[in-house]
Amino acid sequence: MGSGSKDGEGSARFALTARRSYSLRLAAFYGALFTVYGVHLPYLPVWLDVRGLSAEEIAVIAAAPYFLRVFITPTAAMWADATGQHRALINGLAWLALALAVLFAQMSSFWPILFLAVPFAIAVSTTVPLVETIAVAGVRAHGLDYGRMRLWGSITFVAAGFTGGWLIDHVGAGAVIGCILAGVVATVGCAWLLPEHVGTARTAEPAPRIRAPAHAFREARKLVASPLFLAFLLASGAAQGAHGMFYTFGALAWHAQGISTAWVGTLWAIAIAGEVALFAYSGNVIRRWGPATLLLAGTAASVLRWTLMSFSLPLAALIPLQTLHTLTYGASHLAAMHFISRAVPESAQGTAQALYATVASGLLMGGATLMSGWLYASAGERAYLSMAALAGLGLAGALVIRARWNGGLLWQPSQPPSSS
Numbered sequence: 001m002g003s004g005s006k007d008g009e010g011s012a013r014f015a016l017t018a019r020r021s022y023s024l025r026l027a028a029f030y031g032a033l034f035t036v037y038g039v040h041l042p043y044l045p046v047w048l049d050v051r052g053l054s055a056e057e058i059a060v061i062a063a064a065p066y067f068l069r070v071f072i073t074p075t076a077a078m079w080a081d082a083t084g085q086h087r088a089l090i091n092g093l094a095w096l097a098l099a100l101a102v103l104f105a106q107m108s109s110f111w112p113i114l115f116l117a118v119p120f121a122i123a124v125s126t127t128v129p130l131v132e133t134i135a136v137a138g139v140r141a142h143g144l145d146y147g148r149m150r151l152w153g154s155i156t157f158v159a160a161g162f163t164g165g166w167l168i169d170h171v172g173a174g175a176v177i178g179c180i181l182a183g184v185v186a187t188v189g190c191a192w193l194l195p196e197h198v199g200t201a202r203t204a205e206p207a208p209r210i211r212a213p214a215h216a217f218r219e220a221r222k223l224v225a226s227p228l229f230l231a232f233l234l235a236s237g238a239a240q241g242a243h244g245m246f247y248t249f250g251a252l253a254w255h256a257q258g259i260s261t262a263w264v265g266t267l268w269a270i271a272i273a274g275e276v277a278l279f280a281y282s283g284n285v286i287r288r289w290g291p292a293t294l295l296l297a298g299t300a301a302s303v304l305r306w307t308l309m310s311f312s313l314p315l316a317a318l319i320p321l322q323t324l325h326t327l328t329y330g331a332s333h334l335a336a337m338h339f340i341s342r343a344v345p346e347s348a349q350g351t352a353q354a355l356y357a358t359v360a361s362g363l364l365m366g367g368a369t370l371m372s373g374w375l376y377a378s379a380g381e382r383a384y385l386s387m388a389a390l391a392g393l394g395l396a397g398a399l400v401i402r403a404r405w406n407g408g409l410l411w412q413p414s415q416p417p418s419s420s
Helices: 002-050 055-083 086-104 112-141 145-170 175-191 213-224 225-240 244-256 261-280 282-309 315-343 346-403
Strands: none
Touching: 002 055, 002 112, 002 145, 002 175, 002 225, 002 244, 002 261, 055 086, 055 112, 055 213, 055 244, 055 346, 086 112, 086 175, 112 145, 112 282, 112 315, 112 346, 145 175, 145 261, 145 282, 145 315, 213 225, 213 346, 225 282, 225 315, 225 346, 244 261, 244 282, 244 346, 261 282, 282 315, 282 346, 315 346
16 A cells, blocks of 8 residues: 555656646747847847848748748648657757858848748647647646746747837847847757657557558548638737738838837736736636637727727827737637637647647738738728728638537547557
8 A cells, every 4th residue: 555655656756747748848949949039029020121122022921931831731630640759840940040040131122031031930830730739738738827838929029029119119120130040049949849749658658650651641631621620720810910911011000100219118018918818827718718708808898999999099009009918919819729729630730730820820910911001001900990900801711610619629620540
């Protein structure tokens, strides 16, 4: 009895240590990766503007990765799902991003920047669905709180935005590249610390079983044949894609209003602060409201936010308006992660993450970003009305999810054949 009790306590301690380790390593990687995003997203257009690029050229550089990842990201995710090599692929992408960042930092004209900055953005963004797959696997296997891991990315995004804005004001736009390089170096280091995909690591076999590629394609076909999953892609994709103009021209538009770079960083920080709070209490929020209601709230708030942004509001009005980011990004993304976790069988999780990333941060974000270059050049901040219209389509998709999804799996998984 005594020996059994000690063995049980030892097993419990080991399980607790494993859970904490899994969570901490993911939190560290999110923190490093979003240090890159915290500078790249708001300030790369500022660096490109200083290089003398036009609004249309800036929009092309910002939009091109979203379209190209339509082909690259799902292929990478299906390969990772089939082999279980999510961590190895993330490491390779991190090193590739570092090499590309070093190269495009030396460039000063449109075409060289385009050919280097675009694959850099794809390498960084393709890591997101891969690490999200590892995180969601931890939620299912260990009962981890996704929001508590993900919030560290939001925190470092804020810190990077503040730091980048201060450095641009005091050193110049060249600081943008230095901050991006520092973030990529940290990402490379933290990538080596990532845990293996728990769905592979927990198997009792001596080596992970490799799924037949045909099985991965069958699972992908089931996803795109599901009306509810397509409604989910429309809702979540439109909510995320409607940020396209803000991400590309938000800082430049505020500069045109006379708002300093330091205040630009502060406005971004206000937006992310609500996101951090949401992720910190995401477990309770999801239990109370569920993914469908959160997605509905996110898309409705998106319609309101971008409509109001079209009126060139003063700084005093922008401060409270930025808090809607809690819903437009935070709630819609949190809802997407939990919808995938609950509705998609584990064998198709990575593919579902990739399709979400491809539509949300690919087709719709790319289209919105590319269109925003022409619209901003011709209509200024009134172009935000087109983002509100896109969010309206997402609201329609969210209403379908809210009415028709029963909260369970979209289909019952079949046993994949193994391949030698």
